[in-house]
Amino acid sequence: MSTATPSNRAKHKPKLELDPIVIRKARSLARKAGAPVVKLARTHTTVSVERAVLRLAGLSGADHDGVPWVNHLVDSVRGEVGLEHGVTTPVFDALRRGEAPDLLTLAQKSAAGSVSFRLPQGREGSAAQSLALRSVKPGMARIDKNRVTRDRLIKRHGDPKQRPWIYLIVATGDIYEDIPQAQTAAREGADVIAVIRSTGQSLLDFVPEGATREGYAGTYATQENFRLMRAALDDVSKELGRYIRLVNYASGLCMPEIATMAGLERLDMMLNDSMYGILFRDINPIRTFVDQRFSRQIHARAGIIINTGEDNYLTTADAVDAAHTVTVSQLMNEYFAKEAGLQDWQLGLGHAFEINPDIPDSFRMELAQALLARQLFPNAPLKWMPPTKHMTGDVFRGYLLDGFFNLVGAMTGQDILLVGMMTEAVVTPFLSDRDLALQNVRYVLNAAGNLSEDFHPPRDGFIQTRARQVLSEAVDLLERIVDDSGEPGSVPLLRAIGDGTFGLMKRPADAGKGLDGVVKRAPGYDNPATTLLEAGDTK
């Protein structure tokens, strides 16, 4: 894989003396905590997973009120025969019966209530399923082709010369404003461009259509916006001789559909955290885990790097006391990601510089935590996120804090560095704020990028001890989650989430947004996309 091993990884020989037995134990506990959740994901489906399958089969567009046709079709099928067997069997049976010449017409007729669906049995059932499989293959082939194209473009234009890659955010709400801003950011040195989503989008149970010019604190994720931005970044990649990666957000109620659109439009990274939606958006836990597994299977297939959201825990909980919850979440994210087929080079596990700068030794603790993540996940492209919670509005102090954040990133071999803005918590960054922020990053990488060669925290010194302490607290927490004996058949991780173990928020499994979109699979459930994803074959 072109992105498999960062060139400077050799410089990052283990600096902490961690007990390999403790590390193995941590991973095995994560597996133990995660396995029942995976089982849950394999035995349920959601409206959004089913809509994603229809998108792969080529159904797109929306009615004049903006309701996507995939929503109409899934709702109609659900209303008539239920989703327990998957949406595709009744849908492709209807096409076989000549209810409509194609998916779009079928969806339009279903919206008008002039199609009847049934659950075909026996030979008719298998015929519908094989038609469904054939129909989903071109979509999957497009995802595969995009992956090949990306690899070719990276070979042609090249990867960024330095690690960490420099990650910048644009967020105007208007895709046609975002495009020049993104191109400018790339010219100024950004390697990775994230287009922040309109904050309301995570709770929409449909994906908006077309190019959009209005969003709140961000721009809607739509397939057309994805296409426009990727094309613009392809242009600028060519101009700069450096492949510029594009990021969006596979989260919220439409996570599987957005993941699918990312694969179809060759996005390169997707924010995709295992528990973020549950904790911070109050989305139903089961909905999240089912949606997430499908999304991650798509990301694995598409060669997309996921970015996880551990930084968020530290915005609500204390970064010193709750440091181990970040490690636990990283381990869980790793387990769920690998189970879904993602490889190490695709795991942009997150962490952040959020320790209160007023407490003594805060910088040393940041170093310890960053080294711990580096050493626990030596082959993952770690995503290092800047201070937000302790940015006070004093932009001068904030600029210094960002410099120290950059220094930790440089010293500990982080791979993806989200550029901190001194205007964090003040205004959306001015052009000059972004320029200053990039100067800050460049200065630190240039001045201290190779410091990791000289920097070896002494055995049993403050940093080594702190890292070991966080790891052992993480193991303790995982043990509590796994051992916590509830009723037989209950899922310990869900109970922990319900009890407020993470980020201090309590999210019971039988509540939260999107719960009504969760359906238990019946025997004979068929999902041609999952079949292809799990077989790894589209030929």
Place this chain on the structure above:
Amino acid sequence: MSKTPDIIRPYGDTTGDGMVQVSFTLPIPHDKLAEGAALQLAAKMGLAPAMLVHAKAMGPDFTFFVVYGSATHLVDLRDVVVIEREFPMLSAKDVNVTIKKLLRRKLVVVGACIGTDAHTVGIDAILNIKGFAGEKGLEYYSEITVVNCGAQVLVPELVARARAEKADAVLVSQVVTQKDAHIHNTMTMSAAFREAYPAGKVPLLVVGGPRFEQGLAGRLGVNRIFGKGTTPGEVASYLVHAMAQTGATTKEQTA
């Protein structure tokens, strides 16, 4: 120390020097013209003399400037209007005692981030037991029951929750906002509460966030606005003060 004079100027390194420092960007390429333009702006801003200490091209179309200069404006302290806190600050203990005396039950507070805002830092700082700036949050108060609905709560949901919990006060936070969303969201929220409750029975509506202007409470249809840096203790003290006041008005009306 002598009495503060009524007229003051900014202080650089000498009393009365008026020195300030500003930075800004002009949408033109960096050349002599741009530097002249920056000095012209400085002069119009009242900086004289002004020193252009730094100019840097940011791409082909923009230039960034740092200017130091002496502000010709004077500040007359007699004309400064300060909105004083209209309620006394109480300790957590006094808050609890007063609630007990006033209500003879717990004070119920429902909090949320509404609209598209997903940033719960503000509401969490006020409500969570962890608190903010060394003060414990409202959850810590034994006589306050806190229901934190979290982020992106829909207004009808918030109204329903407030009714179900028999809320005495509803706290709404709006941190990240664009195109005045915080204003629209707050007005929608207060209108929904007025519609859902009989007149005079609406819970205390309190909004907080860095972008609200003081003095807008009336227009937004809320009882109180809190700005950046508000601590849980201030909110608790305000709630007790406001409950005592509404209690009094209700009695007067019934009498």
